[in-house]
Amino acid sequence: MSTSAQSGRLVLAGTPLGRVSDASAGLIEALRTADVIAAEDTRRLHRLAADLGVPLSASIVSYYESVEQARIPRLLERIADGATVVLVTDAGMPSVSDPGYRLVAAAAEAGLTVTAVPGPSAVLTALALSGLPSDRFTFEGFPPRKPGERRRALAALADERRTMVFFESVHRIEECLTAMVEAFGADRPAALCRELTKTYEQVRRGTLAELAAGAGDVRGEVTLVIAGNTAAAVTPDAVALAAEVAELVATGSSRRDAVDTVAARYSLPRRTVYSAATAARSRD
Known part of the structure; x- marks a missing residue:
C-alpha cells in the first residue's frame, strides 16, 4: 500500500470469537492492505490469516498488555508518516477488556485518524443470548481477582438497575459466582455464556444460585450476564x-x-x- 501523510490512520479491527467464517470482508481487506499490524498474539494472527487465505505483507508487531505502552510512540510515528496501522486482538473488538484504548487515546490526542472495522463482540453476543433485558446495560469487565476487592466491587453494584455483563476466567468462575450470590442475592436471574460461536457453545440460564451450583464443570471462555436490581432503591438511615x-x-x-x-x-x-x-x- 502506498502511503501519504494524509492517509495515515489507526484501524481497530474486530476478529472472530470462534468461527473463522464470521470474519468480515472488511477485516480481510484491512489485513491484506495494512502497512503495520499490531497483534495481541502474532501467532494467532498468522493462523487467522492462513485460515482466511490472506497473504500478509505488513510489518507485524506484538501488542499485548505488558508492551503496549512501549509500542505506542513508534506506532503513532508510523501513522503520522502516512501508514495504516491495523490493531487486532485475539478475539472480538480491540479495547474491550483487551489492549487498545491507550493507543486510541494517544492517537486521538495527537490528532490522528482513528476508525474501525466492526466485528464480533462477546459482550453484545452474550447480552443478546441471555434473555435478560438489553435496553440498558453496563459492561463491568473482569471482577477483581482478590476476594476482598471483588467483594467490595460487587457490593457497589448491588443496586445497579441495568443488566450487567462480566468476563471471568474459567479458573475463578465458581468463587466469582459464589461472591455474586452474596452480593446480588441467590435468586437474581443470570446467564452463563461459554465458548460463544464455537463448537461447544452453551448458554446456561437460571438464578445465580443455580449457576453457582453447576459451575464446577464449566470449561472455555466465559461471559456472565446478570439481571439488574429491579427492587425499589431504599436509602438506609x-x-x-x-x-x-x-x-x-x-x-x-x-x-x-x-x-x-x-x-x-x-x-x-x-x-x-x-x-x-x-x-x-x-x-x-
Whole structure:
C-alpha cells in the first residue's frame, strides 16, 4: 500500500470469537492492505490469516498488555508518516477488556485518524443470548481477582438497575459466582455464556444460585450476564449506613474502603456515609 501523510490512520479491527467464517470482508481487506499490524498474539494472527487465505505483507508487531505502552510512540510515528496501522486482538473488538484504548487515546490526542472495522463482540453476543433485558446495560469487565476487592466491587453494584455483563476466567468462575450470590442475592436471574460461536457453545440460564451450583464443570471462555436490581432503591438511615460500614470493617475492609463501598452501593456522597460512621463511633 502506498502511503501519504494524509492517509495515515489507526484501524481497530474486530476478529472472530470462534468461527473463522464470521470474519468480515472488511477485516480481510484491512489485513491484506495494512502497512503495520499490531497483534495481541502474532501467532494467532498468522493462523487467522492462513485460515482466511490472506497473504500478509505488513510489518507485524506484538501488542499485548505488558508492551503496549512501549509500542505506542513508534506506532503513532508510523501513522503520522502516512501508514495504516491495523490493531487486532485475539478475539472480538480491540479495547474491550483487551489492549487498545491507550493507543486510541494517544492517537486521538495527537490528532490522528482513528476508525474501525466492526466485528464480533462477546459482550453484545452474550447480552443478546441471555434473555435478560438489553435496553440498558453496563459492561463491568473482569471482577477483581482478590476476594476482598471483588467483594467490595460487587457490593457497589448491588443496586445497579441495568443488566450487567462480566468476563471471568474459567479458573475463578465458581468463587466469582459464589461472591455474586452474596452480593446480588441467590435468586437474581443470570446467564452463563461459554465458548460463544464455537463448537461447544452453551448458554446456561437460571438464578445465580443455580449457576453457582453447576459451575464446577464449566470449561472455555466465559461471559456472565446478570439481571439488574429491579427492587425499589431504599436509602438506609444514618444508623443503618454506619452499621454497614462497621460490618465491612469487621470482615477485613479498611474504614476508607468500607465508606467508599457503602457510598457507591447507595449512590450517596462519600461525606454522608463518612459522617454517619463517624457519629456512630463517637457514640460507642
